[in-house]
Amino acid sequence: MDKVQAMRIFVAVVDAGSFVGAADKLNISPQLVSKTLAQLEADLDVRLLNRTTRRQHLTEAGQTYYLRAQQVLDDIESMELQLTGMQQQPRGVLRISAPVSFAIRHLPPALAAFQAAYPEVVIDLQLNDRKVDIVEEGFDIALRIGQLESSSLIARRIAPIRLVYCAAPAYLARYGEPADLAALQTHRYLHYSYLREPVLDDAQQVLRSNNGDVLVAAACAGQGIALQPTFIAGVDLAAGRLQAILTGVTPAPLGLYAVFAHRQLLASKVRSFIDFIDGYFGDPPSWDAF
Incomplete structure (x- = not known):
């Protein structure tokens, strides 16, 4: 049984004062109203309404259930309005x-x-x-x-x-600029932990880090060559603290x-x-x- 729908039907019956009035309000048949309320009472194992041929009266349990059901239905309506608003206006x-x-x-x-x-x-x-x-x-x-x-x-x-190989001008002046990737094997290399570079597995990795800022700072200090994204190294490349090398090599985009x-x-x-x-x-x- 759909408990929320049963609550709606029960509250409509109480508000309308009759099964027929509730059925008209909800656009369902009086038979469905009667059947749903019978199922609700059976499920709760309590009588909610005392029915006569002319009208029905709330029992004590029915009065308590009516007040709580109203609150639940109001909360559901409020939540639905809030969620609908979140879809319409970013919040x-x-x-x-x-x-x-x-x-x-x-x-x-x-x-x-x-x-x-x-x-x-x-x-x-x-x-x-x-x-x-x-x-x-x-x-x-x-x-x-x-x-x-x-x-x-x-x-x-x-x-x-975009990734670039780079090093400080002072490092390149001391150790020379590698002509190709193979030549990196003989250089001091600053390795980013999350980047797989099989060609450099045998390079002299003097520093490993999972943070690119640390490696770029080390490169600027002349500690070695780094492969770093331009969103980190770009400022230092523009200022001349780093120099792009191996510009003919294009790392995977x-x-x-x-x-x-x-x-x-x-x-x-x-x-x-x-x-x-x-x-x-x-x-x-x-x-x-x-």
């Missing part, structure tokens, strides 16, 4: 997972602009370079950098991500993706953020201007 908490370095360097202006356009959205931003499970961990959106893999999740490409769980019935706050962030950084993005 509520938007949980986003994003990579650490990218978020720190490039997300604050984007988030500020988004919230200026949608002031009723509260952003809960969690930074993590691992691949979070957005469903299990309760995220609305995950921003991910990499190559798009087959998945049951939905992904939209937000911006291109990556992308910044917005990943989310569903395409249909997407909450307005999620849809609005994805539409907003798509194209926000430009193509080519501003961090490639060096």
Whole structure:
């Protein structure tokens, strides 16, 4: 039995004062009204109405159930109106997972602009370079950098991500510039833990880290050569603290993706953020201007 529908029918009977009046109000048959109330009383194992040939009276249990049923139905209506409003006007908490370095360097202006356009959205931003499970961990959106893999999740490409080999001018003056990838085997190398580079497995990896900012800082200090995205290294390349090398070598292209769980019935706050962030950084993005 549909308990919510049974509540609606019971409340309508009490309000209308008769089965026929309730049936007219709900656009159902009086027989269905009678059958539903009988099933409800049997399920509750209590009499709600004392019926006579001319009218019915609430029992004590019926009076209690009527008041509680009204409250439940009001709560359901309020919730449905609220959810409908959330679909129409972006509001509520938007949980986003994003990579650490990218978020720190490039997300604050984007988030500020988004919230200026949608002031009723509260952003809960969690930074993590691992691949979070957005469903299990309760995220609305995950921003991910990499190559798009087959998945049951939905992904939209937000911006291109370009990788460059780079080193400080002082390092290159001391150790020379490698002519090709094979020559990197003889150089000091700064390795990003999450990036698989089989060609460099035998290189002299003097520093490994799961954070690109640490590696770029080490490269600027002359500690070795790093392969890093331009959204981290671009500022130092533009300022001359780093120099791009092996420019004829093109690492596999990556992308910044917005990943989310569903395409249909997407909450307005999620849809609005994805539409907003798509194209926000430009193509080519501003961090490639060096």
